[in-house]
Each structure stands twice: as structure tokens, then as C-alpha cells.
Amino acid sequence: MSREPHKIDNDIQLPRHVKPNDPRLKLSETAVDLARDRQAALRTHFGLKKFRPGQAEAIDSLQQGRNGLAILPTGSGKTLIYELTTYLINRPCLIVSPLLSLMQDQVGRLNQRGERRAVALNSLLTKPEKDSILSRLQQYRFIFISPEMLQNEGVMTSIQHCNIGLLVIDEAHCISTWGPDFRPAYLSLGDVRSQLGNPLTCVLTATADEHVQTDILTQLRLRPTAARKASMAMATDDQQNVQVIRQSVNRPNIFLAMRSVTSRKEKANELMGLMAKIVKPGIIYFSSKAQADEWAQRLSDAGYPAASYHAGLDAQTRYTVQQQFMADQLQVVCATSAFGMGIDKDNIRFVIHYHLPGNLNDYVQEIGRAGRDGQQSIAICLIAPGDEQLPxxxxxxxxxxxxxxxxxxxxxxxxxxxxxxxxxxxxxxxxxxxxxxxxxxxxxxxxxxxALRKFINFTRSPDCLRKTLLNGFNETSVPHDHSCCAPIGTEFSLSELGLAQDQHELQKTMQIPGWRQQFKALFSENFTNSNV
Structure with missing residues (x-):
């Protein structure tokens, strides 16, 4: 005797293996269509089968016409969110980006994937190049621009004629950290949205505590949907709803370590000792441009392929350093805080803070550039007496x-x-x-x-560093284990973490002595030519 299928109502019948309480039955036809569309776009444009955590949720919000603030860890694929959404809505996308090198890198990656309708409007362009791009701006699909360039009346007029479908604020924490005293054009992005007719807006950052999140939403005239009791239809042009998508700041594959030293000399010795033992590549962060330059030279002279990166270098030099690091031609970059935004390098094994960052947000941003491949990595702060004064x-x-x-x-x-x-x-x-x-x-x-006091308290915590860090972002702590952290005064082993450099491999990757060393050796009083 044949079995009757389950009946849900008079019109819809389901196969017997589908239970009446199956959550899939709650999906509307529209939601299913949207999911199908973005999954097809993922395969077609990116050759991928599945989304990373947070990506699908962020794209779904944009597909449904809701602005989105995505706070996703470094390496979670935030650029895919706006790129895929742009293909779905099939209208131009304007991406506000903080760094020239970041814009160039993103345009380059789009070009490599076969997308030719991408351009960066920045100060590297000559006037004829800029005028040519502006005259045909409507032909581009992805337009990268700095907040300062948006203050140019002629540029803004050209953009207004492009019928922008998606406005993206990349590295949005800059609104809070750089806007008030360094790059005030970030404070005008709310006006920019208004001048563009309040287009669908996608806001991206790797980390934002409650204070930074409030700054971002206030400046952009957005507010989270959870805070509203009224319907979406009641949102005004000046203060629109935004769906906040957030993933944990926890990166379990990054070992957190605080290393205390008694003096600046001991700190320098500690750093050189680490360079001889630790697996590379990696980034060392400094608060001083001069110190970044000095240490890049010291490491180069010691045989490690190293270079400095900071705002005091010209744009071409910074771009070259970034590309050399991406291509594994450099093992170490000695940098100030700007380096790393948008760097799509998955095998960074360490981040060392020679000087302390000024808050937990910056710390999480910077250490998050390690271990994007999910492999074991380490973040080390070297702390000497009085170090808190500089930040x-x-x-x-x-x-x-x-x-x-x-x-x-x-x-x-x-x-x-x-x-x-x-x-x-x-x-x-x-x-x-x-x-x-x-x-x-x-x-x-x-x-x-x-914010600095909170970070200093974090560095001094005798308890689990990861627990203290997560508490700072109102997140639930995770169980502590041997691969978690080493609070100040606690020893850790690079070998046990699998991060000790094989000495035979180290010798193979060491540079030939730099020209300064060779020159000095040639003209030394003790120089002898063994071939004579």
C-alpha cells in the first residue's frame, strides 16, 4: 500500500522525509531566490562553493535593500561582500578607501580576475589621466576613491551622474580613529551619502568596540535595526537603518604573548633574538617612523630581507614594499600602524609590537594580520618600563x-x-x-x-589574555589551553607552537651581506684577497 505524503495545507504537499517543522519551510520564496542568486554569483565570479562566516548574512542584508555594517575579522573576506553584491545589483559601486596602496591592490586583484571596469581615483593620477577617467566615469563598475577626493566639487559632480548602486566605506574604523584629528574628510561621509541620494551602503571593518561602532553610525547617519521599534518604512533619509553583522574578534590560531624587559637595550636584544628563532614572514610595528627605518636597516644588515613602511615614504616606495612583501621577497616589514590594511597575505606567521598600540581596537586590527590561513601564528608585545608614555x-x-x-x-x-x-x-x-x-x-x-588605560591593563593582566581581550569587546571567554596565551611573566616556547625557524632553512633564506657591509669589508685595513 502506498504511503500518503505529509500535507501542510490544501495546496502544498511535501515528500514524506520533510517534517512539518523543518526550518526550511519558513523561508519565503524571495529569500530562497536571493540565496540561489548569491550562490550562483559566488561560483560564477569567484569560483567558490561556500561563503565564509558573516559573508552570506551581510550580502543578504544588502540584497534586501538594507544598509549593512559588517564587523568581521581580518581575513574573513570583506571585499567579496561588496564585489559580489555589485554584480547582483548590476550598478556602479563607489568604494571609499583610506590608502593609496590599498586602492591599487584592490584594483589590481579585480583586473587579474578579469574585471576591467575598475579604477582608483587618487593623487597618483596626472591631471590628464584624472580628466580622462572623470569623462568616462559612468563606464566603470568599481570606483575606488579617498574621502579627500570626494571633497573635490568636480569629482563629486561626476560621481553624482553615475547612478551609484552601492556605497562602500572600507576600513570604516578610520571614521573614528582618523576623522577627528588626522583626516577630517572622514567626518563628511554622511554628507557624501546625502549628496548621492543615500544609496545602499555597506560599511566594513575588522574590529569596532561599542564606542567606535557608535562613532561610525553617527557620522554616516545610520542606526542599527535592533534599536528601532518602528517599521523600516519609518526610517528617514537622514537617519536610516543598518543591519549590524558581527563575528567574534577571537582568532584562536594566534598565540598571544606579553614579554617584559627591563630596558630599551634588553628590548632590542630580545627582538634580535626572536628574529634568529622565529618562523617568517612577519610584521614588526613601531610608533616611530625613524625607529621603523632604523630597524629595517639593522635587520637587513643582519641578513634578513627587511624593509620599512610608513607615511614618510613616497607612495611608490610604499607600494613597492607592499608588493615585495606579498611576493615573499621580504621576510619582515618594520611598519607604523597603517601597514596591513587590506593586505591579502595569508602566511604571516608573527606580529610583534615593539611599541604599544593606543587601544584594544588597534591591537586587534594589527595582530589580525597574522595567520589568515588558519595556521598557528603568534602576536608578541615587547614591554619596557615607561613604554605606556609614548602611546x-x-x-x-x-x-x-x-x-x-x-x-x-x-x-x-x-x-x-x-x-x-x-x-x-x-x-x-x-x-x-x-x-x-x-x-x-x-x-x-x-x-x-x-582607551589606553584599558589596553595597558590588558597587557598587565595575570589572567588569560584571550579572556581579558574578549571581555573588552563584550564577548564570552573561551577555555584556556597551552596554545592560547602567555601573560606577562609567563614563558612560551616557539618550538612547542611550531613557530621555531629551522636553522638550515634560515641559512638558505639569509641575504647576501648588504652593500654597506661589503663596502666596509673591502676597505678594511684587515682585508686580504685569498686569491692573490
Whole structure:
């Protein structure tokens, strides 16, 4: 006797193996269609079969016309979110990016994949090149641009004629960290959205605590859907809804270590000792451009392929260093904090902080550049007495003091010769009064001092570092084990972690002595030619 199929209603019958409470039955026809579309686009444009955590959820939000803030760890494939969405909506995508090298890298990767309609509008272009691109801007599918370039009236007019379908704010934490005192154009991105007609917006960053997240949403005039009790239809043009997609900041394959030293000399010796033992490639972070240059030279002289990367180098040099590192021609990059944004290099084995970052957000951003392939990696902070003073100074140094603000506002026609003059002029043009600006900078100083204290407390924690870190982002801690962390005063073994450099391999990868060493040897009083 044949069995009757399950009946759900009078019109729909399901096979017997599908239970009435199957969650798939709750999916609307539209949701299924959207999922099918993005899965097909994933295969067609990227040759992939499945999404990484957070990607499908972020794309689904955009497919349904909801703005999205995706806070996903480094290496989680954030660029795929806006690239795939652009193919689905089939309209131009405008990507606001903080770094020239990042723009060039992203355009290059799109070109390599066969996408020719990608362009970067930046200061590397000559005037004829820029004019040519602007004259045919509507032909491009992906347009990368800096926030400063968006302040150019001619550029903005050309973009307004492009019928932008998706606005992307990449590395969005820069709105909070760089906007107030370094690159104020980031504070105008809310105005940019408005001028473009409030297009569908995708906001991306690797880490953002509650304070940074609030900064981002406020400046872009967005707010999370969870905070609203009214329907989406009631959202206004000036303050639209955004769905927040967040993955844990925890990277279990990165061993966290705090190494205490008694002096700067011991710190230098510790770093050289690590370089002789640790598996490469890796990044060493410095707060000083001069120190980054000095250590790149010291490591090069010692035989390690190394280079420095910071804002004091010209754009072509920075781009070259980035490409050499990507191609494994460099083992070590001695960098300031900007290096690493968007670096799609999966085999970075270590990140060492020679100088401390100013907060937990920066720390997570920087260590997250290690171990993107999921293999064992390590993040080490070298801490000497008094080290907390440098990040404290750097956090507040760029902020104008009360006297500087008063002097600027009292001057009828400031010359705008310095970066500080231009910063204050930006705020004045955006209708900040003298007292409002003094109060604003005072609040920023307090916020940054508090963030630094939280990070210093983290470095000094005698407990599990990962637990303390996750607590700082309101996340549940994970069980501690031997591959988790080494709080300050605790020893760790590179060998046990599988991160000790094989000495035979090390000798093969060491450079031929640099030209300075060879020159010095040739003209040494003790030089002898054994062939004579």
C-alpha cells in the first residue's frame, strides 16, 4: 500500500522525509531566490562553493535593500561582500578607501580576475589621466576613491551622474580613529551619502568596540535595526537603518604573548633574538617612523630581507614594499600602524609590537594580520618600563590645545599652512564654535586616555589574555589551553607552537651581506684577497 505524503495545507504537499517543522519551510520564496542568486554569483565570479562566516548574512542584508555594517575579522573576506553584491545589483559601486596602496591592490586583484571596469581615483593620477577617467566615469563598475577626493566639487559632480548602486566605506574604523584629528574628510561621509541620494551602503571593518561602532553610525547617519521599534518604512533619509553583522574578534590560531624587559637595550636584544628563532614572514610595528627605518636597516644588515613602511615614504616606495612583501621577497616589514590594511597575505606567521598600540581596537586590527590561513601564528608585545608614555603622547599630540583653537578663531584670515590649521578650518567651516571645538577636543583626549588605560591593563593582566581581550569587546571567554596565551611573566616556547625557524632553512633564506657591509669589508685595513 502506498504511503500518503505529509500535507501542510490544501495546496502544498511535501515528500514524506520533510517534517512539518523543518526550518526550511519558513523561508519565503524571495529569500530562497536571493540565496540561489548569491550562490550562483559566488561560483560564477569567484569560483567558490561556500561563503565564509558573516559573508552570506551581510550580502543578504544588502540584497534586501538594507544598509549593512559588517564587523568581521581580518581575513574573513570583506571585499567579496561588496564585489559580489555589485554584480547582483548590476550598478556602479563607489568604494571609499583610506590608502593609496590599498586602492591599487584592490584594483589590481579585480583586473587579474578579469574585471576591467575598475579604477582608483587618487593623487597618483596626472591631471590628464584624472580628466580622462572623470569623462568616462559612468563606464566603470568599481570606483575606488579617498574621502579627500570626494571633497573635490568636480569629482563629486561626476560621481553624482553615475547612478551609484552601492556605497562602500572600507576600513570604516578610520571614521573614528582618523576623522577627528588626522583626516577630517572622514567626518563628511554622511554628507557624501546625502549628496548621492543615500544609496545602499555597506560599511566594513575588522574590529569596532561599542564606542567606535557608535562613532561610525553617527557620522554616516545610520542606526542599527535592533534599536528601532518602528517599521523600516519609518526610517528617514537622514537617519536610516543598518543591519549590524558581527563575528567574534577571537582568532584562536594566534598565540598571544606579553614579554617584559627591563630596558630599551634588553628590548632590542630580545627582538634580535626572536628574529634568529622565529618562523617568517612577519610584521614588526613601531610608533616611530625613524625607529621603523632604523630597524629595517639593522635587520637587513643582519641578513634578513627587511624593509620599512610608513607615511614618510613616497607612495611608490610604499607600494613597492607592499608588493615585495606579498611576493615573499621580504621576510619582515618594520611598519607604523597603517601597514596591513587590506593586505591579502595569508602566511604571516608573527606580529610583534615593539611599541604599544593606543587601544584594544588597534591591537586587534594589527595582530589580525597574522595567520589568515588558519595556521598557528603568534602576536608578541615587547614591554619596557615607561613604554605606556609614548602611546599616551601620540594619542593626544595631534589634538589642538585650547590656546591654539582660540588663536585660530581670533585670526581673520588664517594662512592654513599647517595640517593643524587645515584641521581647525574644516571644523570652523562646518559651523563648530570655538567653545564647541575646545569641548570636543577635551572629550577626545579623555576617550583616548581611557582607551589606553584599558589596553595597558590588558597587557598587565595575570589572567588569560584571550579572556581579558574578549571581555573588552563584550564577548564570552573561551577555555584556556597551552596554545592560547602567555601573560606577562609567563614563558612560551616557539618550538612547542611550531613557530621555531629551522636553522638550515634560515641559512638558505639569509641575504647576501648588504652593500654597506661589503663596502666596509673591502676597505678594511684587515682585508686580504685569498686569491692573490
Amino acid at each position: 599616551a603622547d601620540l594619542a593626544t599630540l595631534p589634538l589642538p590645545n585650547d590656546r591654539q583653537v582660540k588663536t585660530f578663531y581670533e585670526t581673520k584670515q588664517p594662512a592654513l599652512q599647517t595640517d593643524m590649521d587645515q584641521l581647525l578650518d574644516y571644523y570652523k567651516k562646518h559651523h563648530f564654535s570655538e567653545q564647541q571645538l575646545i569641548d570636543r577636543f577635551g572629550e577626545l583626549r579623555q576617550e583616548r586616555q581611557l
